[in-house]
Amino acid sequence: MNPVNYLYLAALLFAIGATGVLIRRNAIVVFMCIELMLNACNLAFVAFSRLHGNLDGQIIAFFTMVVAAAEVVVGLAIIVSLFRSRHSASVDDASLMKL
């Protein structure tokens, strides 16, 4: 089928992820939404790769996965430490610093 549709799907996923970031409170969920956005990018890469018939896109996708994994490591570490000191993973609770 037409790879362009994959692009639409990617855009959709990206939008969903972004929306999730904007509306969800729980840090973990927000983080997952970001992962969703990254994967949307991956989909786009692969689709374009098919479109152009070169493999760069697919390789980039692998890089992205690694980066995402790294982000998970760092991100979870930070979020967990926050959770442990506050007993809440809500991003809205973490608002000591403002104005």
Place this chain on the structure above:
Amino acid sequence: MSFPLLTATAALPAVGAIATAAVPAARRTAAKWLALLFSLATLALAVVVAVRFDPDGDRYQLTESRSWIADFGVRYELGVDGIGVALIALTALLIPFIILAGWHDADPLETKSSRWRPTQGFFALILAVEAMVIISFEATDVFLFYIFFEAMLIPMYFLIGGFGDRAHTGSDENASAQRSYAAVKFLLYNLVGGLIMLAAVIGLYVVAGNFSLQEIAEARANGSLDMATNTERWLFLGFFFAFAVKAPLWPLHTWLPNAMGEATAPVAVLITAVVDKVGTFAMLRFCLGLFPEASKWATPAILVLALISIVYGALLAVGQRDIKRLVAYASISHFGFIILGIFAMTSQGQSGATLYMVNHGISTAALMLVAGFLISRRGSRLIADYGGVQKVAPVLAGTFLIGGLATLSLPGLAPFVSEFLVLVGTFARYPAVGIIATFGIVLAALYTLVLYQRTMTGPVKPEVAAMPDLKVRELAVVAPLIALLIVLGVYPKPVTELVNPAVKHTMSDVQKKDPQPEVEAVK
């Protein structure tokens, strides 16, 4: 290249500043003497400059030129014309008196932590200001001038805010509040002016490609550089705004009364007699020199503002309750005269304006410093707190009166010469303006005499009954100034001869001829 005299003149006080600042906290008096010494040495150098300068020689003399920031097209170019020499001399002359007058102003009230050294700071800052002022009188490179024009704000700012007048009105708390308000106001006004000028400076570079006063002037003369009329006007306005803030010209004047009111008398003198002169000087050198056409275009508006300054400043001086603010408004009125003379664009007007800068420096110094001595005795700036002083301290009163008479430009004292020249010069081209400006002399008499009457005459107030007369140090400050006022009033020739050629050049910059008398009277 021969010995860089101008650089030395500017560098000496800078070195002095560093040296003074380095004096250990305990050796307060040593710091004072060191500062005085350096200021006197600078004066000596300034005299050398004045001697080495040949009025009939080139326009800019003792020139120095080194490359500095090639990327910005900036060169380290120094050079003086007669006007510059006169003002350098004035600066170098006044600083020692300022230092001497402020001898005790910065003594710490109680010994704070050993590292807190107000005295050293005070005198170091004064010398720093001197250095920057002198070099901005010498700079023939717009950028170089701009740098120091801006940089001198910082030491001034600390002088105003850090060493306020102890004889304030009201509680200690609100005094320091008022003082830092005054300091911030001073800095922001001038900084805004300076930043707007910065935009114009950049614009000038975009148009002209370099900053050298002479090169640009030549380029304009031989037509290799022609600015679009609008460009020139915008650039002119950018420059003029900064200078008008510094000068200060109505309606940009309101920082001056606060600054002079809150600062100690010597610092107030430093502001109005020395630093502000850079503004008027720059109008003469840069506004007219770089943008002659635009200057002519703007003249009517500027003349009106100058007139307003003259009358308005005088009227507000009449309305003041605070001695130092009164002097400040008087200065605003006088700066109106100076600007009037500059933009009348006649030889008499511009010579008068230049002379005025010098004389106003001396006369205000005399008046303000005596006022400072008076205030320091009674601990109040309010006119109403005084009365009958001449009975208990006749010498103080006498010197105060002479200072006042100089301020109202009494014939025989220096300011008369300059003021009359300005008036004649203005009248020659714009009779109506000249006549209106003449009202200024009546108002000047009004505020001066009212001030003198309220403070010095009448029955002796109990608070001033025990007031001591001028001490030796104070007399040493005032007497020479007064002598100078009389000498320059009777025999201003040395200064005028210094200035005349420079004025000729400026007149040719703006391509203006003096209006000729209708009758060529039999000589």
Place this chain on the structure above:
Amino acid sequence: MSATAVHSLWTTAADPIDKIDAPKIEYGQLAPTLIIIGAAVLGVLIEAFVPRKFRYYVQLFVSVVALAAAFAAVVALAAGDYGTTKARIAAMGAIAVDGPALFLQGTILLAGLVAIFTFAERRLDPVAHGNRVDSFVAQAGSVPGSAGEQAATKAGFTTTEVFPLALFAIGGMLVFPAANDLLTLFIALEVFSLPLYLLCALARRKRLMSQEAAVKYFLLGAFASAFTLFGIALIYGYAGSVSYGTVAKVVDGTVTTVDPALAGTMGNDALLLIGGAMIVMGLLFKVGAVPFHMWTPDVYQGAPTPVTGFMAAATKVAAFGALLRLLYVVLPGLRWDWRPVMMGVAVITMLGGAIVAITQTDIKRLLAYSSIAHAGFILAGVIATTEEGISSVLFYLAAYSFVTIGAFAVVTLVRDAGGEATHLSKWAGLGRRSPLVAAVFAVFLLAFAGIPLTSGFSGKFAVFKAAADGGAGALVVVGVISSAIAAFFYIRVIVLMFFSEPKTDGPTVAVPSPLTMTAIGIGVAVTLVLGVAPQYFLDLAGDAGVFVR
């Protein structure tokens, strides 16, 4: 496009790849990066094998040596004309070694070195249980205020991991402005971002704020990099390649071989414009331009102050470097599209940063907003789109980074019982209590305000001049106005320090070790030298003003 075309793609793509020739790497020209990364890895190993009480010293030694060596390598490369005549694309098109790259790498390395000094400072906090402590938490895992934390402190634990982390970050930053294809750009971005997220979380005092800062920085950073990545995807879709050179050719339409698929996508400018915008947005986030700035104040405030200084300086340098390269190498063809937009961004950044800063009450937040305003000024230089613009930005970055690190270093000195006393009211009368520190800080503030004879003025003049030359006179006017506004709050701090009576319960000024002193000293020196005699460095930046392509 038609199914057959896709099919043909499919078949071509399916051709067996018989051999892959090994990539050819110019190790010499990549030396700086490699040294740093290597040292970072070494640092990790040190954490693993060196006994705890030596780690601090070993780590410090390794990092300093590595940074020095890397800087030496950069100098060597520059001396070898790799910045000018011999500028090359290295690592099979992944990394450019040219003037801007070397200049920025040099700046980053020096800034990093100075920052490492502040990292290693151990004299400021009072001795805890007989151990000197730095400004990093004893054990990141322990819960704030918990028994575990105290135990860790008692045991004299210190988070010496900060050194390798910083080195990794620096490594990423070195690559970032040199990246010559979008993938490398993205990877570099992540490589220097992730360690920074962690570093933010490691404050010894005010740990809750520190962790909060880390979370915010991390989430928003990841969010932004997702946008970047998607942008990259779109550009890839547009040009069929992520290599700067190819993309640029495609954008200009000077590409040699156009297969039908490329022809199809090339026609679709939306891909290009949207993709470009999203990448730029990611970079603008890193430099903290309005409206992508909102993380800045919180993170700057929450992070350990040495880290804040490091971030504020090095991140800006790296990100602006990448931005320059992207706009000047990849998207010059779109100049007329992005220039107006960037102007808008620059304007609101200058004004926004300056205006909001006026009412700040915390010194670190104040500096954060000032850094936003400065990002605006630098953008003005970026917009010039002239060689002069490039060099002016390079100069500004160099000048700015040292002032920033120095300023934050001074902030670490002013302390009370709760650690650093960052609330402005605490700074009242500092000038009376310790004139020297106050004077130094005043110098930095004046430099920020762009008063003549400080580096701030030279930089500001350079970028404004470039902007005016580049025909962006309006920006200069706005810049001047916002400088005036900005001056107001810098002066407010000075007034506070010098003209207001010291509070009796005011903070004390800690006497730092030579490390911090060096950091501050370098800051002051650079400020004054670049203010009084900037010519030499302007020449450097000027020579470095050409991108290889």
Place this chain on the structure above:
Amino acid sequence: MNTENLIALLVAAPLLGAAVLLCGGRRLDRVGHWIGTLLSALSFVIGLVLFTDMLGKGAEERSLHQHLFSWIPVEGFQADVAFQLDQLSMTFVLLISGVGTLIHLYSIGYMEHDERRRRFFGYLNLFLAAMLLLVLADNYLLLYVGWEGVGLASYLLIGFWQHKPSAATAAKKAFLVNRVGDMGLSIAIMLMFTTFGTFAFGPVLESTGETSEGKLTAIGLMLLLAACGKSAQVPLQSWLGDAMEGPTPVSALIHAATMVTAGVYLIVRSGEIFNAAPDAQLAVTVVGAVTLLFGAIVGCAKDDIKKALAGSTMSQIGYMILAAGLGPIGYVFAIMHLVTHGFFKAGLFLGAGSVMHGMNDEVDMRKYGGLRKYMPVTFVTFGLGYLAIIGFPGLSGFFSKDKIIEAAFAKGGTEGWILGSVALLGAAITAYYMTRVMLLTFFGEKRWQPDADGNAPHPHESPRSMTIPMILLAVGSVFAGGFFSIGDRFMHWLEPVTHHDHGDSPLSAATVTGATMVVLVVGVTLAWFQYGRRPVPVVAPRGSLLTRAARKDLLQDDFNHVVLVRGGEHLTRSLVYVDHTLVDGVVNGTAASVGGLSGRLRKLQNGYARSYAVSMFGGAAVLIVATLLMRAV
């Protein structure tokens, strides 16, 4: 020897005295007054030397010049310090230094008990120097220096007793009103500069023919304004009455004999200008005429002896100005009256001073009476002065004033008639108020009582140092007029400067003299009926409307107060307010509004990561849309 080199010494001597006395300090207290007197005497002597030397020369080469140095050399503008001594200046030099010396002498006694006597003499010398400079200058700018110099001296001397607020105020008022006049002078100089390119007497006065009458009229009117200020002519006369706050010798020297006549000098000196500008001349005569009535009327109503005399001075100067306004017909007589008036008015003031000296400084004539027994010398000298001023036949005033009245008629036309009759009327009133003064002071029964703290005045004759000058002046006031008029000596003496011509009088000299005699008798008898026959009430009766107005200087001061002082105060106060609220307010307002904006924008930073994300997302959207739009447009 070359006499013109002496001219500078005329000025230098008293100037030196002033410098020494004012800077000398206490150590000079004992001898100070002598130094002052000697130096003023010295300049009188030099004056005499120059005078004799001048008499030796022919009428034409009597004008001496001395060029000292170039004062303000500026492109196209030359001001020199140079002196010109011709017959006119000479007359003034002798008058000033002569009367001046006498009054120095007088002051020695008069100021004996004042601990600041040294400074008093310093000021007196300063005045002499300035006044001599004024009459010796050879250009208007230098004259201006002297002009303001005497203003300063009179300021210092009026306010000599500064501890009295009234004195300080009077001094300030005098200076300010004079400044208004000075404005006129400086504008006149500017006009000369733009018209003739110079303001030296010679060139200007010679080339009056070469410019328009309009210009000259303008210059003339400005000069007139100046003269009004200095010579207390309407409308700038208000200061003279208050100036009597000063010590009496000051009133005698400055505010009777010399300074106040500077205006007359100025006009006569600028004769050529006025001759060429009839309108200006007319204005001068009008001012003169108005003032001579004004002063006379005021003089009638005052009970303060010095103020009465001040009024009379005003009116007498009115005569001179009137004469000066008549042009060549009158110049000579203006100067002549000026000289004679110098003698008798100085004498009268010194007399008044001597009376006050004996009466504990009481000035209210209603508290005098019958003093002739107590102070005979004063009585006689005062009496002679009295006879002189009212123009009693044979005495100075008779000749000079009578000539002026003739000249006024000689002006011709209705103007002539009006001016002449005004002058006559003035003569009558003069006779009236002077007789009044005489009677109140020296005749009738004594009316003084002990004052509050019980010490009654013991009238006594003044010491020798005071009486001698009075006697000498009395001699002058008796004979000067006659001496001048015999063979029109004075006229021929001044001829080269003032170019006299006799107008054609409609009335013969005899008729005029007769008329004068008649009005004189009328005036005296009126006064006698009012004050001579019946006893004088110690407290002044309410009096007619005119009287009350006259007591208050014909409401001039009230007008000034309401219009100028009040108005000015309101203006300044409102301006101060404007400066603070408007000019300053605008700036502070901008600052405040930026601050407010900052406060609002700050709220956006609400600490919630998600809202930050929103702003980023929105920003990205805007960025993308904007980029696309850029392409679209």
